Amino acid sequence: MIAGADVEWIQTLDYIGTAVFAISGALAAGRKQMDVFGVVVLAMVTAVGGGTIRDMMLDNGAVFWLHATEYIWIVSAAAAVTMLVEKTTRVSSYRWLEFFDAAGLAVFTVIGVAKAQANGLSVEISLVFGVMTGTFGGLIRDVLANDVPHLLRREIYATASLSGGLCLVTLDYFGVAALTAILTAMAVVFVVRMAALYFKLSLPVFNYQGK
Amino acid sequence: MIAGADVEWIQTLDYIGTAVFAISGALAAGRKQMDVFGVVVLAMVTAVGGGTIRDMMLDNGAVFWLHATEYIWIVSAAAAVTMLVEKTTRVSSYRWLEFFDAAGLAVFTVIGVAKAQANGLSVEISLVFGVMTGTFGGLIRDVLANDVPHLLRREIYATASLSGGLCLVTLDYFGVAALTAILTAMAVVFVVRMAALYFKLSLPVFNYQGK
Amino acid sequence: MIAGADVEWIQTLDYIGTAVFAISGALAAGRKQMDVFGVVVLAMVTAVGGGTIRDMMLDNGAVFWLHATEYIWIVSAAAAVTMLVEKTTRVSSYRWLEFFDAAGLAVFTVIGVAKAQANGLSVEISLVFGVMTGTFGGLIRDVLANDVPHLLRREIYATASLSGGLCLVTLDYFGVAALTAILTAMAVVFVVRMAALYFKLSLPVFNYQGK
Structure with a gap:
């Protein structure tokens, strides 16, 4: 049962998700040429935004x-390392932002579903919490950086999150061990999202052009 | 006393408000040509956003x-029906978005005031809760869809919500039956808002063009 | 100890911060030529937004x-006075918005840190709460008014808030009287911010222009 999953595992995953989303926030800030402290702020909002809304x-x-003061340090360290690595390697590529964003989406979707299940919420609501935890940090990042939100872009995004959530509750329902279920579900989110970016996959569009 | 209004009535109204705001969110998503799942997400944020902030x-x-899993289903159904109806009828008109937005504004304003009163808040704070519950879902919709927020546009909007709230607490004060007061207040919001759109009514503007 | 600072002092400061942020919100609304009620709404969101998120x-x-109904009245009065003064004096200058914004930043940073300390949070988290309380009201104002958020602009902003927070906890650590520490910390935020605007001070920028 994921609700009773080994808490240490979830905790470690949460730190990893925090770090990768912080990196995506730092890169988004760099694209807007924000100053070093602004970079840390945007990294922080991205990394803890989704989980904060979930918990509220x-x-x-x-x-x-x-x-848990460590989150502040993880985010600050991730932002600092991001700036240093970029300064030395100059590998600037928008793809890194997408890569880390997809990783964060995968981790936080799973944590959102697991936390909702642990709070006794229904499967449907748990899936909503998964999508919310996975996407809202990046959504705040995009709104603040004045980018078009990933959530609203053409390539599959929220759908990747939902797929992983569905995978998690399904595997859990059939009694698969928590760790296996969690790792599989994260892989589903990440692979679906990266495949969508690579192959430019998208769902049918609803077009409503009324005046 | 609206604080003790028949709970079932409030509940039914809440479902109706959820459905109409979900439709307005789906139409806003369609104007941005979002994919089908994005449509559901924007419908959901619009429909439950105001009430969620109120409850937090x-x-x-x-x-x-x-x-209450039914909210997820109401929103999903409303979004699906919106897409299907548009696909078959092709009646695309921006006015439908405004119509459903006005209906949602009316319902949620009244529910916001009633919930605040039921929580023992003062009249002024209850009116703020009415405006907040009525307008914040649409506000999030507009920010995410990158439209100019209704709340900030020239035609009377928040003022329509405030008028209905004032009507509700006044009728309540004079001992009018809860149901009558609620229906009257909703009519006030809806009529004021639609009249503002139709006759292009607006309040005086504050112009501050300092450099 | 700031955690035990004279509550009346904090309360008075809070009213002042509310008023000055309300003025900055009203001026921002005037720059977008919003109607009189829209001005009050934007003033309110700016003035109570940061503290609301903090408390949630x-x-x-x-x-x-x-x-505490008085907040609604303080905001409404501040917005009304702002419109009247502008109508009679026509002193329109963007600098007034920045001036009142800096004053609000100073007051709310200090209150944020003090409230966090009073809740037994660590020094690092308290500093985050200071920056959050100080900047989020203005951030919401800027997002709603569709301005580039102050938080993300080039001149030192969040850093001013952080400096004041650091000053407050340092003075507090060395046993300086709460009132002295609070006034000094507010002066630090205000002076750093105004100096940054006047001399166009900024931190090094992180530039990440990957495609």
């Missing part, structure tokens, strides 16, 4: 990073 | 849809 | 203005 909605005690 | 501020237990 | 995250009872 669950109303299950304090927001996760309130008594 | 009230801090009175969990957010309303957390243990 | 602290999850320490209701949001501060929920049972």
Whole structure:
């Protein structure tokens, strides 16, 4: 049962998701030529935004990073390393932003579903929490950096998150071990999203051009 | 007393408000040619956004849809029906978006005021909650769809919401039956808003063009 | 100890911060030629936005203005006076917006840090709360008014807030009286921010122009 998944595993995953989303936020800030502290702020909002909204909605005690100072340090370190690596390697490529964004989407989707399940929410609501936790940090990043939100772009994005969430609850339903289910679900999100970017996959579009 | 209004009535109204705001969100998504799942996401954010912020501020237990899976289904169904109807009828007209937005504004304003009153808040704060519940879902929709927010446009919008809220607390104060007061207040919001659109009514503007 | 600072002082400061941020919101609304009620709405969101998000995250009872009707009146009065003064004096200057924004940043940074400390949070998290309380109201104002957020502009902004927060916890650590520490920290934020605007000070920029 993912609701009872080894807490340490979830915790480690959460740190990893925080770091990769922080990197995506730092890169987005760099594209807007923000100053070094602005980079840290945007990295922070991206990395903890989704989980913060999730926790405020669950109303299950304090927001996760309130008594866990390490999140601030992980984000700051990830942002600093991102700037240093870019300064030395000059590998500037928009693809890195997408890569780290996809990784964060995968990790946080799974954590969102697991936390919702642990709070006794229904499967449907848990899937909504997965999509929300996975996408809202990046959404805030995109709105603040004045980019078109990933959530609203043509290539499959929220759908990748939903697929992974569905995979997780399905595997869990059939009694697959939590760790296997979690890793598989994350792989599903990541692969679906990267495939969508690579092959420019998209769902049918709803076109409503009324005046 | 609206605070003690028949809960079933409020519940039914809430479902209706959810459906009409979901339609407005789906239409806004269609204008940006989002994919079908993006349409559902924008419909959901629009439909439950205002009430979610209201509930997080009230801090009175969990957010309303957390243990009420039907909201997810109402939104999904409303979005699906919107796409199907448009596909078959091709009646595309921006006016439908405004029509459903006005209906949602009317319903959610009244529910916001009633919930605030039921939580023992003052009349002024209850009116703020009415405007907030009525306008924030649409506000998030407009920010995400990168439209100019209705809240900030020239035609009377928040003022329509405030008028209905004032009508509700006034009728309530004079002992009018809850149902009558609620229906009248909703009619006030809807009529004021539609009249503002039709006759292009607006309040005086504050112009501050300093450099 | 700032955590135990004279509550009345903090309360008075909070009213002042509310008023000055309301003025900055009203001026931002005037630059977009919003109608009079829209001006009040934007003033309100700017003035109470940062503290509202702070309180929702602290999850320490209701949001501060929920049972304190005076905030609504302070904001409305500040917005009304702003419109009247501008109507009679025509001093329109963008610098006034920046001036009041800097004053609000100073007051709310300090209140954010003090509230976080009073809730037993670590120094690092308290600094984050200071920056968050100080900047998020203006951030919402800028996003709604469709301006480039101050938080993301080139001149030192969040850094000014962080400097004041650091000053506050340092003075507090060395046992300086709460009132002295608070006034000094506010002066630091305000002076750093105004100096940054006047001398166009900025931190090094992170430039990431990958395609």
